[in-house]
Amino acid sequence: xxxxxxxxxxxxxxxxxxxxxxxxxxxxxxxxxxxxxxxxxxxxxxxxxxxxxxxxxxxxxxxxxxxxxxxxxxxxxxxxxxxxxxxxxxxxxxxxxxxxxxxxxxxxxxxxxxxxxxxxxxxxxxxxxxxxxxxxxxxxxxxxxxxxxxxxxxxxxxxxxxxxxxxxxxxxxxxxxxxxxxx
Amino acid sequence: xxxxxxxxxxxxxxxxxxxxxxxxxxxxxxxxxxxxxxxxxxxxxxxxxxxxxxxxxxxxxxxxxxxxxxxxxxxxxxxxxxxxxxxxxxxxxxxxxxxxxxxxxxxxxxxxxxxxxxxxxxxxxxxxxxxxxxxxxxxxxxxxxxxxxxxxxxxxxxxxxxxxxxxxxxxxxxxxxxxxxxxxxxxxxxxxxxxxxxxxxxxxxxxxxxxxxxxxxxxxxxxxxxxxxxxxxxxxxxxxxxxxxxxxxxxxxxxxxxxxxxxxxxxxxxxxxxxxxxxxxxxxxxxxxxxxxxxxxxxxxxxxxxxxxxxxxxxxxxxxxxxxxxxxxxxxxxxxxxxxxxxxxxxxxxxxxxxxxxxxxxxxxxxxxxxxxxxxxxxxxxxxxxxxxxxxxxxxxxxxxxxxxxxxxxxxxxxxxxxxxxxxxxxxxxxxxxxxxxxxxxxxxxxxxxxxxxxxxxxxxxxxxxxxxxxxxxxxxxxxxxxxxxxxxxxxxxxxxxxxxxxxxxxxxx
Numbered sequence: 001x002x003x004x005x006x007x008x009x010x011x012x013x014x015x016x017x018x019x020x021x022x023x024x025x026x027x028x029x030x031x032x033x034x035x036x037x038x039x040x041x042x043x044x045x046x047x048x049x050x051x052x053x054x055x056x057x058x059x060x061x062x063x064x065x066x067x068x069x070x071x072x073x074x075x076x077x078x079x080x081x082x083x084x085x086x087x088x089x090x091x092x093x094x095x096x097x098x099x100x101x102x103x104x105x106x107x108x109x110x111x112x113x114x115x116x117x118x119x120x121x122x123x124x125x126x127x128x129x130x131x132x133x134x135x136x137x138x139x140x141x142x143x144x145x146x147x148x149x150x151x152x153x154x155x156x157x158x159x160x161x162x163x164x165x166x167x168x169x170x171x172x173x174x175x176x177x178x179x180x181x182x183x
Numbered sequence: 184x185x186x187x188x189x190x191x192x193x194x195x196x197x198x199x200x201x202x203x204x205x206x207x208x209x210x211x212x213x214x215x216x217x218x219x220x221x222x223x224x225x226x227x228x229x230x231x232x233x234x235x236x237x238x239x240x241x242x243x244x245x246x247x248x249x250x251x252x253x254x255x256x257x258x259x260x261x262x263x264x265x266x267x268x269x270x271x272x273x274x275x276x277x278x279x280x281x282x283x284x285x286x287x288x289x290x291x292x293x294x295x296x297x298x299x300x301x302x303x304x305x306x307x308x309x310x311x312x313x314x315x316x317x318x319x320x321x322x323x324x325x326x327x328x329x330x331x332x333x334x335x336x337x338x339x340x341x342x343x344x345x346x347x348x349x350x351x352x353x354x355x356x357x358x359x360x361x362x363x364x365x366x367x368x369x370x371x372x373x374x375x376x377x378x379x380x381x382x383x384x385x386x387x388x389x390x391x392x393x394x395x396x397x398x399x400x401x402x403x404x405x406x407x408x409x410x411x412x413x414x415x416x417x418x419x420x421x422x423x424x425x426x427x428x429x430x431x432x433x434x435x436x437x438x439x440x441x442x443x444x445x446x447x448x449x450x451x452x453x454x455x456x457x458x459x460x461x462x463x464x465x466x467x468x469x470x471x472x473x474x475x476x477x478x479x480x481x482x483x484x485x486x487x488x489x490x491x492x493x494x495x496x497x498x499x500x501x502x503x504x505x506x507x508x509x510x511x512x513x514x515x516x517x518x519x520x521x522x523x524x525x526x527x528x529x530x531x532x533x534x535x536x537x538x539x540x541x542x543x544x545x546x547x548x549x550x551x552x553x554x555x556x557x558x559x560x561x562x563x564x565x566x567x568x569x570x571x572x573x574x575x576x577x578x579x580x581x582x583x584x585x586x587x588x589x590x591x592x593x594x595x596x597x598x599x600x601x602x603x604x605x606x607x608x609x610x611x612x613x614x615x616x617x618x619x620x621x622x623x624x625x626x627x628x629x630x631x632x633x634x635x636x637x638x639x640x641x642x643x644x645x646x647x648x649x650x651x652x653x654x655x656x657x658x659x660x661x662x663x664x665x666x667x668x669x670x671x672x673x674x675x676x677x678x679x680x681x682x683x684x685x686x687x688x689x690x691x692x693x
Contacts, residue, residue, distance in 0.1 A: 020618055027359055034366045037381045050644040053378045056636040057369040064362035067355045074355070086617060091412045098411045099610070102404075102585060106602040109589065118586045125585075129411075130578025144583050148590060156234040158594050 010088035017082040020075035027068035034061035101125065113163030115170075119145040149173070186318055193545030196246055197553060205251045206550060210558045211565075213258015218266055218569050220410050220577070221584045223275050224259035224500075225516040225626070226402040228252050229395045230591030232524050239528040246546040252524060253504070253547060254554045256517050257309070260500050261562045262569065264301035264493060269294060269422055269570055277460040277496040280468040284481060284488025291484050294422035298566055299432040300489045304443055306559040308494035311447040312454065312501035313551040316508075320537070320548070323509040327534040332645070333652050336638035337662035339631060340653075341669065342512050343624065345456050348672035352621040360615065364625040367392040368632020375640060387600035394523050394629045395595035398516065400605040401622050403588040405612020407581055423567050432486075439490050442471050446491045450498025454514055455506055460499035467495035501551065508544060509534060511634065516623050519630045 038054030038061055046052050075081060087095075101121065108117035122141035126132040132140075152158045154174060162170060196202070216227035235248035263278035268285035281301060288297035330338070343361055347354050370381040371391025382388040436443070446467040453459035453466070471491035472481040481488045503514030504521070511532035513519035525532050530540060537544055562569070592605035615622060628635075646652035654660040668675070 016618065019614065023614060023618060023620070024359075027363065030363065030366060034369075034381065037383075041378060041380060045648055049376065051640045051648070053373045053376050053380055055643075056639060057366065057380065060362050060365040060369065064359060064366060067359040067362060070355045071353075071359055074353075087412070095408055095412050095613070098408060098581075099606075102606060102609075105585070106589065106606060109593075109602060110599060114590065114593075121586065122582045125582035126578050129581070130576055132578070140579060144586065148586065152234075152590065152594070157237060158234060160590060160593065161599060 010090045012085040012087075013089045013092055014086040015082050016084040016086045017075055017078045019086040020078065020081060021072060024068045024072035024075055028065060028072065031061045031065035031068060034058075034064065097128070109161055109163075111163055113166040114160040115145045115149055115166040116163060118148065186321055189321075189541065189545045190317055190549060192541070193547075193549030194553075196243070196542050196546035197250065197549045202247055202250055202546075202550070203553075205247055206254050206554055206557055207561075209251045209254025210258040210261075210554060210561050213255035213260075214262040214265070214558075214562060214565075214569050215258075215572060216255060217259035217262020217275070218572050219580060219584065220266075220272070221403055221407040221581070222587075223263075223402055223406070223517075224256050225520050226399045226588070226591075227259055228255055228517055228520045228524075229398040229595075230403070230587060231255060232395060232520065232527070233591065233594035235524070236527070243542070245528050245530060245540075246543050248524070248528065249521070249543065249547050250550045250554075252521055253550060254558070256500070256521070257551075257554045257558050258561075259517075260309075260497055261302060261305055261558050263496075264305060265298065265562070265566060265569055266573065268297045268301060268489075270573060277464045277492075277500070279461075280464040280492035281489060281496075283468065283492075284483070284485050287482070287484035288486070288489070289422065293484065295424045295428040296432045296435075296486065297484075297489055298422060298424055299429050299563065300436060300486050301493045302559055302562050303433065303436055304446070304490045304493035305497040306555055307443050308447045308450050308496070308498035309501045309551070309555045311444075312451050312498040313548065313555070315451050315502060316505050316551070317548055320505050320509050320544075323505065324534040324537040327510055328538075329658075330534070331659075332638045332641040333655065333659045334662065336635060336642050337653055337659045337666065338510055338512060339635045339638060341662055341666040342506075342631075343628065343635075344666040344670040346621070346624040346627075348669035349456060349459070349462060351462070352619050354673040356618070356620045357624055360620045360622070361624040361628045364628025365632045365635070367397070368394075368629045369636065374633050374637060387598070390596060390598070392604065392629065393595045393601065394626065395520070396592045396601045396604050397608050397629050398520055398626055399588050399591050399595075400608025401612035401615070401626065402516070403584065403591075404605060404609025405616060407584060407588075408609060408613040409616065410577070411581065421567075422570060424563055429563060435486065436490065439487050442487045442490050443494045445470060445474075446494030447498045450495035450500075451502045453495070454499030454502035456514065460496050460503065460515060463499040464492035464496040467491040504547075504551075507532060508536060508547070513627060513630065516626045519623075519627050523630050 034057050038058035041054030042052035043054040043058035044052055101124065105117055105121040108120070119138070119141035122144050123134060123137035126137035126140060127134045149170070152160055153170065154177065212231070213224070213227070216222045217224065232252065235251060238244045239248045259275070263273065263275045264281055264285070266272045267278040267281040268289050271282050271286040273279040273282055285297045285301060288294065346361065347357050368391065371379070371389055373380050379389065449467045449470070450460070450463045453463035468488060468491045471487050472478045475481065475487060500515065503518045505514070507513040507518045507522050511522065513522045522532055530536065530543065588605060589602055592601040593599065595601055612622060642652050646655075653663045
């Protein structure tokens with residue numbers, strides 16, 4: 001995997017040990033949620049019904065808690081993990097630069113629909129990361145959106161969420177394609 | 184030879200123009216998926232699975248749908264070899280061993296040989312594995328017909344326990360990942376009593392966490408995030424395969440039949456167990472090197488170093504479908520997604536499938552034979568095309584795959600909330616892989632969670648809440664005991680090593 005390793009160099013921001021501790025704590029939190037809800041549902045035995053709804057999840061919660069507690073302890077005493085880099089500052093920035101636009105894209109799908117949001121996301125991604133001229137990004141974005149439109153809406157008849165712009169456009173485009181006898 | 188007759192009827196099902204078209208489409212899509220970073224067999228199938236929902240409602244449509252999806256799987260297995268050899272990027276964990284000798288071969292200008300060897304070995308491994316499935320699966324299914332709920336749970340327990348015993352990840356991280364999968368699976372409607380669990384008043388959680396969304400997020404978005412972090416630049420070797428090279432390489436490959444046979448055997452054996460493809464490929468590579476007269480040639484472009492892992496990985500990837508069909512237990516994440524597909528189409532995987540859905544089962548098995556032949560022809564002839572895909576800049580591929588992941592997550596059950604969920608699973612996948620938390624047991628637990636819980640609760644009902652039911656007869660007892668043994672295997676093996684070490688120390692002075 002030599003071509004893949006390396007990546008952005010820089011001072012260590014988070015060590016593997018720190019991240020291990022954070023994840024173990026979060027898993028403990030998840031276990032607490034599962035156990036508390038199992039107790040609410042009842043984890044015991046009910047006449048005629050047998051095991052109650054919380055019966056199985058309760059023990060799953062216990063296993064999760066136990067395993068996470070051990071992972072937590074191991075991480076706390078993990079001196080080697082403290083030396084290993086989980087991520088560096090430039091790497092975190094790089095990941096956030098991908099993740100934040102993704103979150104905005106998802107939110108945008110709610111309001112302006114899949115096709116418009118996808119085209120914009122594609123264009124900006126290419127412009128920011130690929131240093132393409134914005135019009136080339138827009139062109140590719142529109143093409144990708146159109147390809148997904150053909151694939152989902154036309155061929156497999158799976159409607160995707162639409163917003164104020166693509167909603168009126170879709171019947172027009174599909175009507176046009178139909179008049180050409182393309183499907 | 185009832186199996187041969189069933190198989191022939193299966194070929195009758197498959198050999199319709201529509202199904203053959205689907206097979207071609209599936210293989211090509213699969214290779215593309217296997218070549219693209221961020222898309223692998225599991226999440227590629229997961230993204231395309233919702234597209235088959237309407238197809239599966241047609242008469243015979245379920246068979247067509249499984250042919251499409253399983254061919255995507257074969258294609259992805261073939262595609263992994265292309266990136267490993269030309270770009271030194273293993274598309275899937277089980278292609279890692281292929282890079283050891285495949286990429287050096289490509290660097291030396293023998294890319295055509297390496298690719299031909301890889302594809303042919305994959306084909307041989309898969310073919311032997313399909314033969315195993317053809318004759319072995321009906322036997323297993325017949326045997327499993329006698330299973331009652333305790334046996335069913337015992338087999339599921341064995342599956343999960345073997346992850347702890349076999350996986351190279353730290354055992355408690357495996358257990359934690361698995362338990363998280365079960366916990367996520369239990370959210371939403373309780374399938375037995377119909378009460379809502381762990382939704383905390385959020386209507387969006389009523390349907391729980393769909394496994395398709397989890398797979399797409401964990402494997403797809405997680406992978407893209409990791410790739411972006413590393414600032415990946417593809418440096419590949421150009422390759423073209425001409426018929427002469429193929430014939431020449433085949434001539435050389437014949438001499439390595441024993442390596443191929445050993446690889447296939449290891450693959451078939453390991454593939455039946457969950458998570459077996461990756462260890463199988465490493466084991467096969469290691470054994471091939473150990474038995475070689477010139478072990479020092481390995482790692483520098485030895486053709487056997489390609490044959491061994493490829494036969495094993497493909498054989499294992501194929502036999503992973505055996506427990507899925509016969510017992511309802513998937514042997515790999517992709518098999519888990521296929522199993523989830525079967526459930527969504529309204530099929531009940533397990534021994535009854537072989538009795539009630541003969542056309543489906545034998546159509547699938549027949550399509551494995553044909554799909555691998557078609558796959559071999561396609562990859563041998565179209566390598567330059569597929570390799571060209573990797574030369575598309577990542578800043579174009581990455582957003583397109585992100586969009587595809589988002590759309591795939593939405594179509595899993597047409598819920599907007601899935602979009603948030605898939606991003607969340609993407610972050611989990613990104614963090615988990617970097618911390619050695621294995622993803623496969625999480626996915627399997629999420630897919631099988633409801634079934635395992637049902638089997639467990641019904642067993643408990645029978646025994647009035649006593650665990651002794653899992654040792655109530657020899658069959659369930661053996662399976663359960665094996666499971667317990669595998670669960671504690673990391674501790675047992677360490678104890679054995681310690682004991683050996685001690686005797687060695689004792690022997691040392693003399």
